[in-house]
Amino acid sequence: MTAANGASSPDAYRASLKEALDFLREGSRYLVVAHVQPDGDAISSTLVVGWLLRQLGKEAVLVNEGAVPARLLFMDAAASVVNHGKQPLEEKFDRVVAVDCADFRRIGTVKDLFADGAKLLNVDHHPTNDAFGTHNLIRVDAAATVEILHDLIEFAGIPFDREAATAVYTGLMTDTGGFRYSNTTPRVMQAASRMLAEDVPGHWIANHLLERMTKPQLLLLQRGLSRLAFSDDNRIAWLFVTYADMAETGAVGDDLEGLVNYALNVEGVEVGILFKETENGEVKVSMRSSGKADVAAIAQSFGGGGHVRAAGCRLQHGMDAAIATVVQTVREALDR
Secondary structure, three states: OOOOOOOOOOHHHHHHHHHHHHHHHHHEEEEEEEEOOOOOOHHHHHHHHHHHHHHOOOEEEEEOOOOHHHHHOOOOOHHEEEEOOOOOOOOOEEEEEEEOOOOHHHHHHHHHEEEHHHHHHEEEEEOOOOOOOOOOEEEOOOOOHHHHHHHHHHHOOOOOOOOHHHHHHHHHHOOOOOOOOOOOHHHHHHHHHHHOOOOHHHHHHHHHHOOOOHHHHHHHHHHHHOOOEEEOOOOOEEEEEOOOHHHHHHHOHHHHHHHHOHHHHHOOEEEEEEEEEEEOEEEEEEEOOOOOOHHHHHHHOOOEEEOOEEEEEEEEOHHHHHHHHHHHHHHHHHOO
C-alpha cells in the first residue's frame, strides 16, 4: 500500500505513480467511480481515468451513484457516466478506480458493483483520506485530483489530446475557484497552461461554469441571501436553504454551487456556512474558511471531511439544531 502526500519526497511520489500505472496496466476491464453528488473535479477525474484506460488499451465503465451535473455535460464523455441510482448495473468488477473520494463511504451505492476481493486504486487529494484502497495515490498538496492524474499521464509518457486536456483544465479550474483560491500553485498554473496549448477553450469554460446562472439558481440565491445571518463578532456567517426552496424554485443540487461563498466573502467573515435541508430531513453542511479555522477538522467531528478551507458533513438534526450546533463548534475553533 503506497500513499503519497505533501510531505513525501519526489522519489516516493514517483513510486506511487508507478504503482498506480502498473495497476492500470495489469487488468483488462475497470470500474471508475467518484464521490456521490459529484462536482467538477470528481466528474473531470472520472473522465480522465476513463480516457487514460482507453489509451492503455483497457475497457472502462464509468459509474456514479447520481447524475452528472448538467453544467458539466459540455464534456462529451460525461454523457457516458452511468447514473447507478437510475440505471443499476448487474456486473461485478474486480478492478476499481475511485477518484476524489475522501473516504470509502463517499463511493455510495456503487460499492455494490465491487466483486469480493476487488482491488481498488484510490486517487485523491483530500487530507482526510484514510488510504482505503489496496493501492493509493494520494497527494494532499494537489489542488485537485485531476492534478494528480495530470502527473500520472505525464509519468506514463502519453500525449494529451483536447478531450483529456479539457477534463483536466475543468477540474483544475473548478477546484481552485477559477484559479483564485490559495491552492492555485505554480504547478497548477503550469498544468493549466499545458492544457490550454491543446486548444482547450478556457475562456468559454470559465464563462460557462463561473459566470452563467440558471433561473432556479438565481431564485435560490435570492432566498438564501434573505436569510444571511452573522455571529455577534461577524466572524461567522451562514445561510440556509430548505427542501421546499428547492422544490418551489425548481432548483437541483448543482444550483447550490458557490452559494456558500456569498457568506464567506463578506468583509471580516472567517468562516462561511451553507445549510441545506434534504428530502429526508437531513441537513447538509458546506463550510468555507479564510484560513483561520480548519473546517476539515470541524467536518470530521461530525463524520464528514474535506480540506482546511473547504469541507462538509451531514447532520441528522433539524435545521435550527444543526445551525446552532455547527455555528457553536466553529466559534470554539476560531477562539482557540
